[in-house]
Amino acid sequence: xxxxxxxxxxxxxxxxxxxxxxxxxxKQALLNLPIQVITLKADQDIVRVGDRPSQCCLILExxxxxxxxxxxGKRQIMALYxxxxxxxxxxxxxxxxxxxxxxxxxxxxGFIQHDDVRHLCERYPRIAxxxxxxxxxxxxxxxxxxxxxxxxxxxxxxxHLLCELLIRLKAVGLVEGGIFDLPITQAELAxxxxxxxxxxxxxxxxxxxxxxxQTKGKQVIVPDWEKLxxxxxxxxxxxxxxxxxxx
Numbered sequence: 218x219x220x221x222x223x224x225x226x227x228x229x230x231x232x233x234x235x236x237x238x239x240x241x242x243x244k245q246a247l248l249n250l251p252i253q254v255i256t257l258k259a260d261q262d263i264v265r266v267g268d269r270p271s272q273c274c275l276i277l278e279x280x281x282x283x284x285x286x287x288x289x290g291k292r293q294i295m296a297l298y299x300x301x302x303x304x305x306x307x308x309x310x311x312x313x314x315x316x317x318x319x320x321x322x323x324x325x326x327g328f329i330q331h332d333d334v335r336h337l338c339e340r341y342p343r344i345a346x347x348x349x350x351x352x353x354x355x356x357x358x359x360x361x362x363x364x365x366x367x368x369x370x371x372x373x374x375x376x377h378l379l380c381e382l383l384i385r386l387k388a389v390g391l392v393e394g395g396i397f398d399l400p401i402t403q404a405e406l407a408x409x410x411x412x413x414x415x416x417x418x419x420x421x422x423x424x425x426x427x428x429x430x431q432t433k434g435k436q437v438i439v440p441d442w443e444k445l446x447x448x449x450x451x452x453x454x455x456x457x458x459x460x461x462x463x464x
Contacts, residue, residue, distance in 0.1 A: 225252040225327040228389065229275055232301030235388045235458050236354055237347040246341055250334075252327035263318040263326065264305060270314065272328045276302045279324030280400055283316045284408070294409040296358060297321075297382065297401075301389040306352050309334060322400035354457045361455045366411040369450060374410040375420045376429060376449030383439060384453050395439040424448075 226248045230239070239247070252275065257263065263281065264270050276298050283296040283304060295316070298304040304318050309331055320326075338345035358381075365374050379399075386397045401409075407417035424430045429445045431438040439445055 223248055225254055225275060225277055226250060228277060228301050229303070229327075232389055233347050233351065236350055239343070239347070243341050243344055246337060246344065250329060250337060252329050254325060254327050257320050257324045257326060259320050259322050259324070261320060263320070264308070264314050265317045266314055268314045269312055270305065270308045270331075272330050273303055273305050273308060273334060274318070275327040275329060276300050276304065277325040277327055279320055279322040281318055281320045281324055281326075282405070282409070283318055285316060292408050293411065294321075294405065296355070296362065297378075297409060299382070299385055299389070300391060303329075303348075303351065304355075306348055306355075309348075321402075321405050350457075357455045357457060371410060371412045371416055371420050372423055373448065373450055374412075375406070375417075375424060376445055377451050378406075378410060378449075379424075379430060379437065379439070380446055380449045380451035380453075381456070383437075383442075384456060384458070388458055395442060397437055398435050399437045400435045 229250075229252075230244055230247050233239070233247075254277065263274050266285070277300055279300075281298045281302075281304060282294045283298070284292050284294045286292055296304070298318075305314070308314060334348070338348065361381075365377050369377065382399065383392055383395070383397055386392045391397060403417045403421065404414045406421075407414045410417070412420070421430075421432075425432065427448070428440060429448055431440060445451075
């Protein structure tokens with residue numbers, strides 16, 4: 218997927234343009250933003266609770282997650298991040314992290330120094346507004362996840378999560394014909410929707426049996442988008458995308 222020296226920047230711009238419109242000068246400034254690209258293994262923490270990072274991370278390939286642990290070590294995945302996302306923009310203004318972020322598949326990320334982002338935002342206030350909007354959308358997704366885990370049955374929760382991922386991946390060009398990669402284990406999906414691994418297996422079997430999804434290795438195939446939306450009680454409004462809901 219990664220090609221060309223400006224790929225990290227163009228992916229970042231493509232994602233931000235799903236929620237914001239830039240002038241040519243602003244796009245060029247984003248293209249010139251220095252980004253250091255590295256590859257991480259699955260479950261290799263990017264940041265941990267209590268860290269004081271001096272950089273933000275941009276997801277370029279693979280999936281990452283935000284998670285927290287109970288005192289007993291039980292994990293709750295609180296958000297999933299896909300290529301184009303910047304999961305720790307809040308670290309620009311919060312001195313210490315209150316969440317941990319880790320790849321859940323082998324992941325390529327781009328690190329952007331806080332000082333570079335601050336200078337960019339000082340020079341281009343509308344870029345600062347775009348980053349602010351990105352964090353607000355992040356908060357909207359957190360609220361929807363709270364509703365999903367707290368008030369929906371596991372079957373509906375999982376259908377809703379699949380709908381969300383399909384829409385978000387489509388926004389950055391990573392869905393073709395209702396097919397997308399989902400490099401996540403059943404245990405990780407269980408941690409994301411707040412159920413056990415055993416029940417997660419039953420939920421996926423039920424979704425397949427009802428013809429809502431098909432799986433082939435790490436690929437997910439959605440044969441009927443409208444049926445999956447109905448099963449997941451899904452309305453893409455909370456994603457605040459310029460063009461959402463059309464697959």
